Each structure stands twice: as structure tokens, then as C-alpha cells.
Amino acid sequence: MFDRPVGGDAVVLVSLDFGETGYEESLDELRQLAISAGMDIRATVEGRRPKPDAKLFIGSGKADELAEKMREVEAKVAVFNHDLSPSQQRNLERLLEARVADRTGLILDIFAQRAQSHEGKLQVELAQLEHLSTRLVRGWTHLERQKGGIGVRGGPGETQLELDRRMLRLRVKQLREKLDKLKQQRGMQRRSRRRSQVMSVSLVGYTNAGKSTLFNRLTQSGVYAADQLFATLDTTSRKVYIPEGGSVVISDTVGFIKHLPHALVEAFGATLEEAVQADLLLHVVDTASTNRDDQIAQVNKVLGEIGADQVYQVLVLNQIDRIGIEPGLERDEYGRISKVRISAKTGEGLDLVRQVLLEHQQHLNAQTPHTHTSHISAVV
Template identity: 85%
Template structure:
């Protein structure tokens, strides 16, 4: 029986095992991504290779198998569990006579569907254009006619392809300028919070680990939360007050994933900077996941990439109700809370998180003067 969301295009998944660890987890994650994108899964084609084929990535024989599977299942889209080169993608589309999406393109499609805020839409568009720029090559032969005139129509002798490239560069420049302004505004807000001695906490973690559910539980908010990958993209911040402490600003950030496209990390720089500039990170982990250790490692890799590796971090082991373990906390060798076991869904252990916030707040602002200027 096909897994077919209402209105979803039929797809065939293509995954190649190159002998690297975590292959089955990666394939299962691809299935979740495809469903999150609203596509139906009509079949899966798997194979083993020592390295990618230069022309079709999977080799000509396996490419023919993908074609036969798509024809038999009437699938319209081939989704690859890997990143394809522009030439590989074009070659496959010619052979299959269907749309071919690689892993990066799939994640970009999901982000485009989920972005709600103005900033989120700008970031997604920038990431899409950066990805598209590598695909603007001679595959667009139907557009390569000469154009005359000036301005947006191109100069004398400028082909449609050259015009498309130039317009893409102009739009990318505009988007970067707009996002830089938003980044400056965020910086001003952070400086204001620090002068007021407001603790800044960012929720980070692998996608679908329960960050938005935890955010709602802590702040009594109504942020959208669902059992799907990348349920929310836009950073949301709320203020709460800790008894015997003071105000805390909690920010819910976009979830991370293995092989998160670099274009997305770069485009979401203004948003992800909230984590890099935070006073404390709550690293939310699905403790019931068999792959939790690898997910923790992947999140830490992205945190390092955005310059947040030095920010103090508390590991929040979420979903203890599913794992069948009790709430509790662990402290490091210096007596600081380093790990908390909770259930954001049931509320069990939430008082331990508030204790962690209070202790970090008291420790941080006890070391700082009551008023200061940021460097």
C-alpha cells in the first residue's frame, strides 16, 4: 500500500550504500523528509557501490531500474538520498523524463513550504537561489536565444542564460542586504537584553527532538509543533520569569539534520546567530531515539560551524515518557547542572529545567557589573 498524503505527487526513493555507517538510519530519515514534503512513496530502489558514477551517480544499470520502477508505479518524481552534481541531475532527468530531486533540493523544498515570517522567506529564497546558481549551465538550451535591448532584457548579444545568471546575482545581492539589516536589528536587541541583565537561552537540537513542544511548555505559547521533520523554521522568542530569579528570553530555533545543506546554514545565519550569541543553550535530545548519539554529534558539528561551540550547553534529554525512564539531573565536576531528563509532553521534570535557568542566571550575572557597554 502506498504512503500517499492527500494531493502528494508519487515518488520513488533512490539510495546507495557506499559502505558508510548509519546507512539504514539515513534511508529512514529520507522517508520522513519525503513525507514531510508532502510526497507519496511509491517505491524504493537501493544499491551498493564503492563510489558514485560520474554520469548517473547510481550507474547506468541502476538508473534503468529506477526508470522501470517509476514506470511501473506511475511515479512522477525520483528522490535521491544524496547530493547530485548539476550534470548528474540533468542526465537523470533526461533518462527518466521526470523531476529529479537530491537531498539538498528536498530539504530546500520543505523549508520553502514551512517558512512563515518575512525573514524566514528571505532566508529560504536565498538558499534556493544559491543552490540554483550551480545548476544554471547549458542544460537550458530552450532559453539560449539572442536578446537585444538594454536593462532587464540584456545587452546586445546577451543570451537568455547569461541574463538569468545576471538577474540571479542581483537578487542574491538584494536578499543579502535585507538579511544583513535584520541581523543588525537582532544585534541591537541582544545588546539591550544584556544591559538589562536578561538571560538569553536558545533551544537547539536535531529536528523533531521536541524543541517546539518544550518551548510551548516553558513559555505557555502556542508555537506549531508536530511529529514531523522541520515542523517550524522561524525563530520565535518569548520572555518568562523565574521565581527568585529574573527575566529570561527563550528562543526556539530551526532544527538541525545530518548533512544540513551549507546553503541553508549560510542563509539562516541571522537566525542561527541567536544560538551563537546566547548565554546558554538547551540542547534538546530525543532520548527514546536509537540514533541519539549520532544526532547529538551532528548538532554539535553545526553549532561549531556557526561559532556556537563555546556557548555553555545543558543536555536536555526529552521524551522520557517514551523511553520509560525517570526525570532527574546530573551535575559536572564543578557542580553545574549539565544534563536534565524531562518530558516536554507531560511536563515531568520541568521544575529541574527552571532550577537550571535560575542557577545559570545567578552565576552569570553575579560575575557582571550592573551596567556595561558591549564591545
């Protein structure tokens, strides 16, 4: 549908070090993103600059080096570990005579491949349109041919670009209206759950931390889980029964990532509302990651942006099997569980997660239905 890199493309990764901390981790994440998109990584071009070049981002000398490397390895796409301006992307494509994708474009491509539900596909399309609208030159006439398309015709003297822009604005408006309706439907479902006093729990965490594996363990579901970034996108909810605690609705949400494109934070706001409206957040962390503290901070940053930072949170330190530590739990100064150490893969410590659910359910039951949420404070 869009002029974007597709799985199987031969690509060269491009990353510049501007002296910021976490450069190597960011580059490693770009490699994982490209692999998750199904791309064939042929080479990596790196460099150091004090700031981006206004015209070509990487500068003319590095751009010539990139062009030579792409010819050498027969790559079709250059994937940047940065966000490019529309003019920088166009200038690079002219120079390289190849397609150029920035970090946001790559993440959008993965989301487009992975979205399964009707709502997920609508959200991805909205994010794509909003990101690509600034890069609009030609090529949006496909909207006329889409099933259920808007079928707009330009008036006398209207240029193709003007027509494309008008069609784009109408399509964005149409998508927002559809997503608003789905948001209202979800709100009705949540109110129904609250009337029945069913506790709502959302799994949140950095992508690839093991959320879907834990979700499958707790709910006996078959949600797709794989060792790759953004293995699952659509929020999935299941009701489970906790002995002595009653029914609980558990939701598995989309994974977070460093520098998550703002367009995706906005477009997936409806899906992430499950986290905002939850009674409890289980923040799943890859304990074996050398960058786990930064990942925790990135997740909490996005939770703050969507208004979920006031929901009670328990850290689930997952994948203890990879570093050989025992399952266990920690409590805060009020005696409530703040952290648990588990392995969703082997099942070690799963009883501790169920204990978290039971104790939190009991805590909610001890408060009045109209006030229990306001008394929950975040624990990190």
C-alpha cells in the same frame, strides 16, 4: 517559483550504500523528509556501489531499474538520498523523463514550504538560488515579474542564459543586503537585552527532538509543534519570568539534521546567531532515539561551524515517557547541572529545566556583566 517537487507528488526514493556507517538511519531520515514534504512515496530503489558513477551517480543498470520502477508505480519524481552534481541531475532527468531531486533540494523544498516570517522566506530563497545557480539553464525570467522585482532587460545580442545569470546575481545581492539589515536590527535588540541584564537562552537540537513542545511548555506559547522533520523554521523568542531569577528570553531555533546543506548553514546564519549570542544553550535530545549519540554529534558539529560551541550547554534528555525512565538531573565536577531528564509532552521534569534557568541566572549575576560570557565553557 522554482522547478522543484511539490507536496502530493508521487515519488520513488533512491539510496545507495557506499559502505558507510549509519546507512539505514540515513534512509529512514530520507523517508521522514519526504513525508514532511507531503510527498506520496510509491517505492524505494536501493543498491550498493564502491563509489558514485560519474555520469548517472547510480550507474546505467540501476538507472534503467529506476526508470522501470517509476513507470510501474506511476511516479513523477525520483528523490535521491545523496547530493547530485548538476550534470548527474540533468543526465538522470533525460534518461528518466521525470524530475529528479537530491537530498539538498528536498530539504530546501521543505524549508520553502515551512518558512513563515519575512526573514525566513528571504533566507530560504537565498539558499535556493545559491544551490540552483549551478543548475541554471533557463527559467529565471520569473524574477522580472515578481512584485518588487529587478526588471532587468538584456542588451543587444545578450543570450537568455546570460540574462538569467545576471538577474540571478542581482537577486542574490539584493537578498544579502536585506538580510544584513535584519541582522543589524537583531543585534540592536540583543544589545538592549544585555543592557537590561536579561538572560538569553536558546533551544537547540536535532529536528523532531521536541524543542517546540518544550518551548511551548516553558513560555505558554502556541508555537506549531508536530511529529515531523522541520515542523518549525523561524526563530521565535518569548520572555518568561522565573521566580527568584527574574526575566529570561527563550528562543526556539530551527532543528538540525545530518548532512545539513552548507547553503542552509550559511543562509540561516543570521537566525542561528540567537544560539551564538545566547548565555545558555538547552540542547534538546530525543532520548528514545536509537541514533541519539550521532544526532548529538551532528548538532555539536553545526554549533561549532557557527561559533556557538563555546556557549554553556545543558543536555535536555527529552521524551522519557517513551522509554519509561524517571526525571532527574546530573551535575558536572564543578557542581553545575549538565543534564536533565524530562518529558516536554507530559510535563515531567519541567521543574528541573526551570532549576537550570534559575541556577544559570544566579551564576551570571555572580559575575560582572562584561565578563560573564567568557567564563562559560561548553558541557556536553
